[in-house]
Amino acid sequence: MPTAAATPKKQNGKAAPSVQNGRTSHKPHISSLLTDDDRKKLFYRMLQAREFDLAMIRLYKQGRAFGGVYSQIGNEAASVGSASALRDDDAYFPMHRNVGGHFTRGQELRSMLKNFLAREGSMMRGTDGTGHYADVSKKVFGNVSHLGSMIPVAVGYAMAAKMRGENTVAMTYIGDGGAQTGEFHEGMNLAAVQKTPLVLIIENNQYAYSSPNSVEFACERLSDRAVGYGCTGITIDGTDLELVYETCKNAVENARKTGVPAIIESLTMRMRGHAEHDDFSYVPKEMLEEWQKRDPIDRYVAVMIERNLYTQAQIDALRKEISDEMNRAIDEVVELPFPKPEEGRRLVFVD
Ligand SMILES: Cc1ncc(C[n+]2csc(CCOP(=O)(O)OP(=O)(O)O)c2C)c(N)n1
Secondary structure (H helix, E strand, C coil): CCCHHHCCCCCCCCCCHHHCCCCCCCCCCCCCCCCHHHHHHHHHHHHHHHHHHHHHHHHHHCCCCCCCCCCCCCCHHHHHHHHCCCCCCCEEECCCCCHHHHHHCCCCHHHHHHHHCCCCCCCCCCCCCCCCCEEHHHCEECCCCCCCCHHHHHHHHHHHHHHCCCCCCEEEEEECCHHHCHHHHHHHHHHHHCCCCEEEEEEECCEECCEEHHHCCCCCCHHHHHHHHCCEEEEEECCCHHHHHHHHHHHHHHHHHHCCCEEEEEECCCCCCCCCCCCCCCCCHHHHHHHHCCCHHHHHHHHHHHCCCCCHHHHHHHHHHHHHHHHHHHHHHHCCCCCCHHHHHCCCCCC
């Protein structure tokens, strides 16, 4: 596993010197587990996730989105890198900042847009405007809104899969805020005692709504809790795609082999408000500027160019292609009808 030396420290809501590793002083990790083809695929998914978020933000501002728009800008490497470490038969329990993970699991753009734009025939039949859906065929089960509750659910899945003799792993996520719930503790303890192959990514993006890390927990690293449960734990830079991938891959395969769960704390910054209604004026500007230098996509663009996988012109063309396809898909989806009101009752009340 990568060592903690590559790890910036938590910030307690302030710009800390230890994370002033801009693009020049902190070289991204290059994983021997990835081929150049893999790199291109992962890069594409990060770009797709970013474009999806930007499109949803535009739609929100135009009054065409429904409910909150929770962007994952800044979290693309954490989301795509972790989900890529799973096999297709492993189970994925995403949270609200894992659009990149949805794409990685093979979720189709139009199907996601239909759900996010609450159209008839979408996975949640118009009753949801984000990712509270399960796509059983792709083993995507997400997400339980009550923070912390998805951990015991994922543990339960992993226990059942183990009883069925499947040899599969369940991966789930929690934010730095949600990591302070009782269900986090109950879930992780049960996972460790029962030796269930679970990998939990704590997405520490420095804030839970307006609460900074300093009012959330007193330990140095959230991964330090692992020793108390009897599982493995590591804190990593969540803006470094290949570091995330390799750490997660090792944790997934170790959990599969030994049944020992893992806690991986991924350090990032929430680069937008909690959702688009929130102007996040409580976040110091310097802190955002500092993290902007660590933008996961910019960092990986540099890797792509340095390794001669793409030129800047090819990357620009790729981004345009993704953006054009996003706009075409949105134009199609917004023409679709909304569901009939009675659809909202289906699967809630017995007829
Ligand atoms: C048990 C519970 N309490 C409160 C909420 C309301 N809520 C939704 S998201 C959120 C902040 C979550 O912060 P964090 O876990 O750090 O994740 P982030 O949104 O920063 O990614 C809150 C308080 C909730 N969904 N569940």
